[in-house]
Amino acid sequence: MIICYKMSSITYAIGSRLLKVPYIGLPNLLAGEKLIPEYLQDEVTVNNLQKEIDNYLKNPKSFDEALSTFSDIHSSLQGGASKKAAEAISKAINGKHIDAS
Numbered sequence: 580m581i582i583c584y585k586m587s588s589i590t591y592a593i594g595s596r597l598l599k600v601p602y603i604g605l606p607n608l609l610a611g612e613k614l615i616p617e618y619l620q621d622e623v624t625v626n627n628l629q630k631e632i633d634n635y636l637k638n639p640k641s642f643d644e645a646l647s648t649f650s651d652i653h654s655s656l657q658g659g660a661s662k663k664a665a666e667a668i669s670k671a672i673n674g675k676h677i678d679a680s
């Protein structure tokens with residue numbers, strides 16, 4: 580995965596002044612570190628993209644590590660809503676008091 584964004588110059592100028600975040604891509608923002616390479620505006624070049632693709636092909640372990648981190652992030656974001664709903668339904672069927680939380 581490679582994050583690339585190209586937008587109009589005016590949009591980029593306004594956005595870069597309004598948004599003060601270290602990363603632009605959601606995976607990097609959620610991880611709090613640069614997991615995925617990001618390229619913006621003039622950095623989005625064939626050479627840069629080819630370099631990153633070559634890196635993934637030559638170092639599949641780095642790609643696997645990124646996937647593992649994505650899985651960890653996904654797990655941490657899950658709130659367990661399905662499990663809570665199932666427990667509430669089970670309690671309702673069994674006639675027990677249901678906690679509203």
